[in-house]
Amino acid sequence: MIQQDINYYKNFDSIATEVLALLAQTIEVNTFFVSILNPIQSFMIKSFNRHAKLICEGDIFPYKAVYCKLVVENGLEPLVIPNLREHELTCSHPATKFIGNGCFMGVPLMNKGEIIGTLCAFDIKPHVFKEYDLILIKSLAALISHTIILEKGIIRDPLSGLYNRHFIYNYFDYHKHKTNDEMAILYIDLDHFKFFNDSFGHDAGDEVIKKAAECFLQSVPEGSHVARIGGDEFIVLLHPSHCEDLMKSTQQKAELLLNHLSTMPIHINGNDHFVSASIGISVYPHNGTEMESLLKKADQSMYMAKESGRKNIQYFHPQ
Numbered sequence: 001m002i003q004q005d006i007n008y009y010k011n012f013d014s015i016a017t018e019v020l021a022l023l024a025q026t027i028e029v030n031t032f033f034v035s036i037l038n039p040i041q042s043f044m045i046k047s048f049n050r051h052a053k054l055i056c057e058g059d060i061f062p063y064k065a066v067y068c069k070l071v072v073e074n075g076l077e078p079l080v081i082p083n084l085r086e087h088e089l090t091c092s093h094p095a096t097k098f099i100g101n102g103c104f105m106g107v108p109l110m111n112k113g114e115i116i117g118t119l120c121a122f123d124i125k126p127h128v129f130k131e132y133d134l135i136l137i138k139s140l141a142a143l144i145s146h147t148i149i150l151e152k153g154i155i156r157d158p159l160s161g162l163y164n165r166h167f168i169y170n171y172f173d174y175h176k177h178k179t180n181d182e183m184a185i186l187y188i189d190l191d192h193f194k195f196f197n198d199s200f201g202h203d204a205g206d207e208v209i210k211k212a213a214e215c216f217l218q219s220v221p222e223g224s225h226v227a228r229i230g231g232d233e234f235i236v237l238l239h240p241s242h243c244e245d246l247m248k249s250t251q252q253k254a255e256l257l258l259n260h261l262s263t264m265p266i267h268i269n270g271n272d273h274f275v276s277a278s279i280g281i282s283v284y285p286h287n288g289t290e291m292e293s294l295l296k297k298a299d300q301s302m303y304m305a306k307e308s309g310r311k312n313i314q315y316f317h318p319q
Contacts (some may be wrong), residue, residue, distance in 0.1 A: 041063055
């Protein structure tokens with residue numbers, strides 16, 4: 001999730017650039033980089049190469065084939081390897097066999113106790129790192145970690161993990177290249193959500209929100225954006241594929257979403273409960289070109305869905 005959001009982080013790029021430049025001024029190795037990891041791949045999201053281009057921004061490597069995996073397995077302390085060919089962790093490593101020899105130092109990037117990436121120094125020749133180098137890279141990794149956490153908080157809802165109101169209202173600022181693309185805005189409100197809070201408490205209500213968020217993410221096609229904008233209100237931004245009719249595609253996907261949600265059991269106090277939703281839809285650019293206006297029109301349509309008996313879909317129609 002961090003990797004897909006990194007382009008939305010307004011301060012991350014400049015801070016990461018300054019961090020790598022400071023490391024380059026202090027440590028005499030060729031390459032410094034920031035990676036974001038998942039169990040399959042390692043994404044190089046920022047890099048600095050003094051001379052040879054060993055690691056470049058945008059590079060993607062298999063997770064099992066990178067030294068960053070060793071950093072994760074090493075825990076919270078920096079992994080320092082002055083000579084790759086002589087160290088037990090790297091002498092037989094696929095990367096060492098490929099480059100021949102070198103040095104590596106890496107420290108984890110943390111988010112709520114989870115390792116999400118690494119800050120690393122690397123070269124294809126051995127190098128003895130100093131104690132100060134370890135202190136510096138560890139401190140700068142903490143700075144990058146805090147930057148990522150703060151930036152994530154600007155665009156992500158902490159309860160559901162979905163995008164938040166700020167992200168949706170500023171969507172066109174984040175996606176200037178998509179202003180010529182058609183898009184459907186689905187305004188989703190859970191039906192009778194108050195029942196869960198009143199009957200079982202707010203913890204149960206939070207569980208309903210999280211399960212609904214999970215359902216929406218599973219129900220929408222790749223390239224969609226799902227957000228929680230407050231309470232039990234969600235937004236889905238749907239983009240038709242090149243050959244799809246916008247209205248037909250939107251109707252099919254909205255019906256699929258409603259069906260998935262209403263048949264998804266939510267376990268509370270040993271019993272299964274079910275929740276439905278009402279959906280209002282506006283369409284960009286046909287119903288407007290400003291996100292605030294489009295959301296208001298989708299919201300109006302959602303209330304029409306409520307008044308029509310709930311668990312249904314209504315489109316905005318100009319009066």
